[in-house]
Amino acid sequence: MKKLLIITVAVLLFPAFTWAQFSISGTITEKSNQALPGASVRIKNKTAGATTDAQGKYSISNLPAGNYTLSISFIGYRTIEKNVSINADQTLNVILTPATLIAEEVIVRATRATEKSATTYKNISKADIEANNFGQDLPFILNNTPGVVVTSDAGAGVGYTGIRIRGSDASRVNVTVNGIPYNDSESQGTFWVNMPDFASSTDNIQIQRGVGTSTNGAGAFGGSLNIQTASAADQPYGELNNTYGSFNTLKNTVKLGTGMIDNKWSFDGRLSRIKSDGFIDRAASDLKSYFLSGAYYGKKDLLRVNVFAGTEKTYQAWNGIPESRLNGDLAGMEAFIGRNFYDDRADQDAANLLNSGSRTYNSFTYKDQTDNYWQNHYQAIYARQFNEKFSFNGALHYTDGKGYFEEFKNDASFSKYGLPDVELNGTTIDQTDLVRRRWLNNDFYGLTYAFNYQAQSNLSFTLGGAYNQYRGKHYGQVIWAEYASTGTADRHYYDGKGNKDDFNIFGKVNYAPLENLNLFADLQYRSVSYAITGTDKNLSSLDFDNQYDFFNPKIGATYTLNEQSNIYGSFSVANKEPNRDDFTNLKAGLAVPKAEHLNNVEAGYRFKNNRLDAGLNVYGMFYKDQLIFTGEINEYSDAYRQNVDKSYRIGVELDAAYVINSKFGINANAALSRNKIKNYIDYITEYDADFNEIGVVPTTYANPDISFSPAAVLFGELVYKPLKGFAAAIQSKYVSKQYMDNTQNAARMLDAYWIQNARLGYDFQMKGLKNVNIGLLVNNLLNEKYESNGYTYSSLSQGVTTTENFYFAQAGTNFLLSLNLKF
Template identity: 45%
Template sequence: MKKFLGTLMLAFLTASAFAQPTKSPVQGTVTESGSSTPIAGATISLGSRQSVTDENGKFVFTNPALGRYELLVSSLGHKPYRQDIDVKNSNAALSISLTPSSLYLQPLEVRSVRASDKAPFTKTNITKEQIAKNNFGQDVPFLLDQTPSVVVNSDAGNGIGYTGIRIRGSDATRVNVTLNGIPYNDAESMGSYFVDLPDIASSVNSIQIQRGIGTSSNGAGAFGGTINLATNEYNEKAYAESNNSFGSFNTWKNTLKAGSGLIGDHFTVDARLSRINSDGFIDRAKSDLKSFYFSTAYLNKKSSLRLNIFSGKEKTYQAWYGVPENKLQSDRSYNPAGTEKTGAPYDNQTDNYTQTHYQLFFNHSFSSSWSFNTAVFLTRGKGYYEEYKAQQSFTKYGLPASVVVGGTTYTQTDIVRQRWLDNYFYGQILSLQYKNKNDEFTFGGGWTVYDGKHYGTIAWLQYGTVPANHRYYDYPAKKTDVNVYTKWQHRIDANWTSFADLQYRYVKHDMNGFEDNPNLYVSRDFDFINPKAGITYAKNGWQTSISYALGRKEPNRDDFQAGITTQPKAETMHDIEAGVEKRTAAYHFGATVYYMYYINQLVLTGQINDVGSYTRKNIPHSYRLGIELQAAAVVNKWMNVAGNLTLSRNKIASYTEYIDNYDNGGQDEKVHRNTDISFSPPVTAAATLSFIPVRNVELSFISKYVGKEYMDNSQDETRKLNAFFVQNIRASWTFKKLLFSEWNITGMVNNVFNKRYEPNGYTYSYVSGGSVYTDNGYFPMAGTNYVLGVNIRL
């Protein structure tokens, strides 16, 4: 940790010393044609460098290398501006006017759920160019690893297949994810399984991460953060691309993309085909992932109609059991999946799932002030995971208690079973937006219905036969979610902006039994009112803000298995955020202080429910208190640096831990006070140091530090994940007009110094013979590994 902080501080001190305007910058002002109104937040690209305009529409590139570049200026709601620039020793200031485009060209469904630049919420925006730099086939969480307060993990150990993300210590079930404003979280578990949409990053135009509760959104409530992915921005010109990469563990990624651009000023079509294969770092953790994306739109002066159809098909060998602690040092890639089979592990211990999305959007502009959008959608998912189980009783699977084979009576058998999910998730979102010089109103909401079937089938029996169409369990479920919200952003004067947001959300669960509790029928509904408010002050590149948000969230499917007498309560969180930042084209830095106070947070305590299963329990009081620091600077024409640091305190006031006692068949109780919340490191940090030795070549050194964290809430030193500090190196070389329009040769070496680290794990303790024993499992990441890519643009 000391080494990382020293490196980070040295980089920032260097940046502070050198990040000053030079005698010959490329600079200018961006305004709106016709009104000469400055445009703040416009993205300016000069070769491989990027900047944004300040509130006065100004930008500057310090120490630009001599040569010819394309200057590209883009801003939401305006047509892109392009100009060839010959950078000389002396350049006059540029005056750039952007032509407004009709409102229908804006992705209104995204604007309605995202936080604007002046909204008083903690956020990070990631551009298409930033996504492309790191898109080697790893899952979406790994593309977000360098953002503040984020920790990612991977079952297979290399970021392909099943992955996880935590923001400020909150896991994926508390992170709201939308795709073009449409809910993506699984309606029941509330997790987000990006493995079901392989290579979706190749079709994403931008990502916004909001930390904390953030603004009102559609879908599951945000208790740790919000991730919004957008694909609906249009491409003005036709294009075609081929993106291919190869790396360690026999990892391949092949992507073909093409788009028509605007045809006759009305039509546009975009398409993508992708395939990702990897053997994974963990034994047998293979991934076979395929996906496609298709989008077409019709545009006129007042309206747009867009259809998206995209799908992913995944087959992954199970790697979700982790590595037992006793094998972590000697056999870090050990995989216990399939080993119940005698001899070689079962070769089809796999997870198989296909998810297809249908999205239809309609946007309409009534006037320069009023606009409307709506979307209807269907997400169709179906699949199963298959596993080999040894010595299973026949009665557990609804079969006769015994069978006779060759004169021998058997009451148990080896079995191959499949556990199925078969679901439809559909609904509608809509928003009505009003905007004038000082006010911006959004009235929005949506409704969704999840209709899911959970059932199990038998693929093979060692003894006996399986009856036709036999299901050994079959438990349908339905969930309805309705929400409405209104947002009002008001410009008080030239510097002050206020924000208010009020959401009502209604949720209803109907679950007709569970595998561990087939006779438990649950019908629960919840009414939530979630207000948010804040204020922002901006002047001379400085921006400060403070906000308060109240969030309430329903339990997930597993929580309801607690039993009739111990049904879970909804969770509540109060979130207070205060931030300050200074932003110029040459550098920016900022700090956010947050306090997230939970009431009835659901956590694992070890307590057994009515049928002997472990489910989460409500604890009265807990909190997260932290500070997030960020900075970035263009040091000179060949070097830039960026980084972030989060220091936090994450505590549970009091809770009772339950430990299985094998000696008496009961559970021992132990009261804990003021302990750390599980999987909540007190320190996370990231830094990127980039060099541009010659034009169109970039070399980046990327670091990540995550402090010690605990795998349960007891703060027991025997149940922890050690701190880790890892470094990656990324290189990129772009050249043009050689057979094709553009070539981009990329490469990345991950975990350069071959560190052994585990960002995820699990723990289980029990009493036997009067002593307490703890079994830990870990999900280790791969040692030094590489990937090489060749991207061609026609």
């Protein structure tokens, strides 16, 4: 009876204890009423605090009645303190004023678009990145943005991954980190596997679709990714982020930072590792990285030094799955075996094909069939605000990379490795099993700079540019052979070099002749010298010396309709040099590749109020001499590209976010496009009865679709926030059919797919911790069987055409569970 009485009293008193807890909330803005997302609101001498969201809003709850001192801070603004007496829920809105310290944003100002720019772009905030960062590569974090299609060799987003924007592959997407070029100079692609967990050191990303603004590095023929690394935190912090999920995927991240020391210094560091078995057989990844940053903030100066690195060991899964294996077609597999397996390992390779899972097959079985690469980056960034009108930012950078991929080759001819045949017991042996490594050793260094001058309130100028040098060495080694010839393990059986000098200078002017009209002009000159010498992996001699001089003008206008909306239009020109493979993989009988030219027209409408943020744009991208994948590959699995005279991409894109009420929100985007080559000549290699190559047979196609260019990419997300700190989202993405070559042949196609994901996140506070976050990401909820990438090639012999299709299957239903602690 006594216990019952105690429980009854406790229950009756519980509401009183609940009523004694109060909250304080509000909005943090600057003088122009612009929200400040990421501002820190802390209660002095307490662990309680909050960070403002994308609308500048914050809330701190569960506060007993009493007197508190709030400290509100944001980089580039003066920290202020407010004394508050709480005996009820309170609203406190705060306006911050700029500090004399220079803001970090000046680092990327010259190459970024703003809300008044006549450019199609999307900003990805730190909060958005954190919410989607479960250890998958950066492309998968960007997968929900307009016109983006991502793929994974291992099938689950860890390891070798790729991204296409408006159908353009990674070699057409310009990537910069703090304004410094990141794309590989020769392939012009970005290998995200070399920067594992870089999202954990990223503050924000701007995606520009189309040509975009003048930037540094490779030309943007589909889009740009402008990455800004994390800026200094106001207070000391520590983070421990962990993820575990399907395919034994594991991510561990430790982050530490000093906050601002004496309002002048800050130091930050991150250490990460990611491991995954992958969805595909043996497609395991072992990735490690670190990021270190130190900064000095003067009254008019900012000096930041970044050092970061990534290492990867990834089992190769880049051959894909033959169509017959994917479809479980036994007769087709037997025919494939007959065409492709003919050496003394034929029985083993056949057994692997026949007995593997239809969607997890990997043709490689050698235990060390791995890709291994190490990359170190050094950045020294300096910015100075000379006065209210004039500022400068510049950077020195150096990247060194080195690595190899190892392969087992069966019955390889000695002659292909520059080695003499072996005489053994009176028998001449001209073939051997061997293991080879193909190395890349490169250095990339240079400088970037930009001067910004605000002549008048309605007139500003930017003068910027960069000079970068790349020195790459390509060589191969045979590290083991069943029959030893005259070579040694450290002998180079080929040596090639790639030397590239890249200079650009650009000038921009923004002028507002009327209060609601903004005009801009952006003129860029780019000069590229690219020499390829030595010998290639097939022992052929290389001697290409190319000089390219490009003029890339851009003009546009933005007209402000009212405080909530504007319209814009622009015309831009871009030029782009061929990459290394266009020369080294040059197919016999085809012309030396030419530089590409693009005219890009963009027009759009933007609207934003406190509930709806939306943009609608149309675009036209008209190419001259675009380099197009033919769909064929050579004996080294390298894809061929060739120039086509005229081609185009035209489309419409919608991007919108709508807050229904305090609990529900919708995010949606759509990209609809038409992507065509006006006249395409397809070349098929012809062989005689003894499989000797005798030439190429051309076939002309009128107005076919450009390969890997879906006509529709749609995304929708419903977000539900039933209580403070908890959010759930259901995501749905549709990608229409894509052709794997440019013949628009339905027999060489990736089927359309529609997948659903779910994401849960819960933030709460515990004693001794600033924040605890538990997250769950469930990918492919309905277990859709789909392929996001592939390739095809055909051959002709005795009047019969044979086509081989290969696909990269993506994982079915899988999950990632995270636990993130902030100290």
